[in-house]
Amino acid sequence: MNGTLKRVAVACLAMIALLMLNVNWLQAVRAENLRSDARNTRNFYERYAIERGRITAGGKVIAQSVETDSKRFRFIRQYPDAKLYAHVTGFFSPESADAVEASENKLLDGSSADLLLRRSIDLFTGEPTKGANVEVTINPKAQKAAYDALRASGKRGAVVALEPKTGAILAMVSLPTYDPTELSGTDKSKVFTRYEELAKDKSQPLLNRTIAQTYPPGSTFKVVTAAAYLEDDSSRGPDTQVDAPQNLPLPNTNISLPNYGGAACGSGQVTLQYALEKSCNTPFGKIGMELGYDKMKEQTEKFGMGTQLGVPMSVAGSDFGKEEDKAALAMASIGQRSNRMTPLQMAMIASGIANGGSVMKPYLVSKITDAKGDAIDEADPEELSEAISSETADKLRTMMVSVVQNGTANLAQVPGVQVAGKTGTAETADGQPPHAWFISFAPANDPKIALAVIVESGAANVGAEATGGHTAAPIAKAVLEAVLNK
Structure with a gap:
């Protein structure tokens, strides 16, 4: 009898072990395959069962999520x-998401650990689970002004604006765009x-050009070269004479x-201010x-290049380029060769100068609240780097105002406001x-906004730096006015 029981127990x-x-x-090894199996519709329907939180600006x-009759x-x-707002909100598709919809998904759908207390209360009271609300830093007036002005150019491009003192992103526009609905x-x-x-459209409407695309920065990069030159010797300033051969x-x-x-460029020698x-x-x-490659590279890194950023969406890396020879270095120092920057990085450079040399870490999400409006998290502005001294920032400010x-940027002038660019x-x-x-910031002596504008292939049929001055500067002016003229 005991032997029989033992065999049954074994x-x-x-069977339990099996x-x-x-x-x-x-649940572990095959979970992902089962989850993505086309026959598994349970997750698909559950995706739409919860009221996702709102995204506001x-x-x-x-x-926002709206209830259906289905x-x-x-x-x-x-x-x-x-x-x-397509490149800010992103989309929420049957099997994927993008931008804020993706980066803040667990908060928006209510599954985040930060919402455990809220879910517990809802379970006790019998209320349905709701996702958290996400408030972004975007200034609607700045966003609309950037969108309208860039669209009026008829070109592809991007505009990104920051609040210099905090790093908050005030505008994030990329054209062409799409309808996330x-x-x-x-x-x-x-x-x-x-x-x-x-995805197959050659104009790449799904691409967020402000953070996911790098470009040669052209002559906007000369402010970085000027910064390295001024930092190398504190006795130098806007009136320092520099060689300027033809x-x-x-x-x-x-x-x-x-x-x-x-x-x-002048008569062979000009002031640094005149050269800019x-x-x-x-x-x-x-x-x-x-200055040499090492000093130039070091200055770019102080402005944030080479730092991996998330705003919270991942930002493509900007890069001064690898060390080659003196000829390549000369070209990289004027924003060409292998020098590649995102519009966000160029806005960070302008913002760092505006903020007395301190570059703040850019961010897009300002506040998270639960369904009842109680705060879960709020942004805490953080310094990314000390790019230049306050003295150098003042000198660059003077030159950029000039x-x-x-x-070359007279079309960026805003009546009653001193603009640097x-x-x-x-x-x-x-x-x-x-x-x-x-690139620009204003008001020059108490900056509220710094920005970068790029218009792809936007320099046709106009001359020299007037290309940026005639095509991109008026777009910046529209954004500056939207923020400053309240």
Whole structure:
């Protein structure tokens, strides 16, 4: 009898062990495959069973869940002003999400550990689970002004604006854009077909150019070269005389670096301020070679280049380029060669100068609240780096104000406001017209906003730095006015 019981017990233990192995195999090893299996519709329907939290900007709802009459899909996502905020909100599709919808997904759908207390209370009171609300830092006036002005140019491009003292992102516009509503429906066939169309579009409407695309910065980068030059010797300033030949011979080559159109830059020697005002190539190419690669690279890193950023969306890395020879260094020092920057990085440079040399870490989410409006988390501004001394920042501010008042950026002037800025033209390798750039901050003595504008292939049929001045600077002016003229 005892032997029979033992055999039964062993058999039961073996079955339990096999059962546990099977459960672990299914829930751990095969979980991802089962979750993505087309026959598994449970997760698909559950995705729409909870009321996701709202995404708001300046008190304005830019994404929300609304209840439907469907028995299978209780809530669907809506995006007021969809195209205007597409690269901020992103989309919430049947199987994926993008931008804030993706980065804050666990908060928006209520599954975050930060909402455990709220879920417990709701369970006790019998209320349905709701996701947390996400408030972003976007200034609706700045966003609309940037969108309208960039769209009026008829070109692809991007505008990103920051609050210098905190790093809050005030505007994030990338064109062309798309309608996230089309990618947030419940009909997989329609959503996937539309996504494929957008993904294959050569104009790349799904690409957030402000943070996911790098470009040669052109002459906007000359403020970084000027910063390295001023930091190298504190006795230097806007009135320091620098060599400005009509053509700068490039070592170990048979070519020279000219100014735009081969024009002269003064009479061979000019002040550093004049060189920045007129955006002369030869003085800054020469300065870069004299400082050397290490000092130039170090200065770029102090402005945040090479630092991996999330805003919370991942930001493409900006890079000064690898060390080559003196000729390549001269070109990189005027924003060409292998020098590549995101618009956000260029806005951070402007912001750092505006903020007395301190670059703040950029961020997009300002506050998280639960369904009842109670705060869960709030942004705490954080310094990313001390890029330059306050003395150097003051000198650069003076020179950048002069660029707007007396130089290539007169179209960025805002009545009653002192604006600092720098234009740029970036040559491309694909034979297209150069890109038009502008970086800026204002008011110069108490900056409330710093920004970067790029218009792709926006420099056709106009001359020199006037490309950035004629194409990109007016876009910046519209954004500055939207923020400053209350």
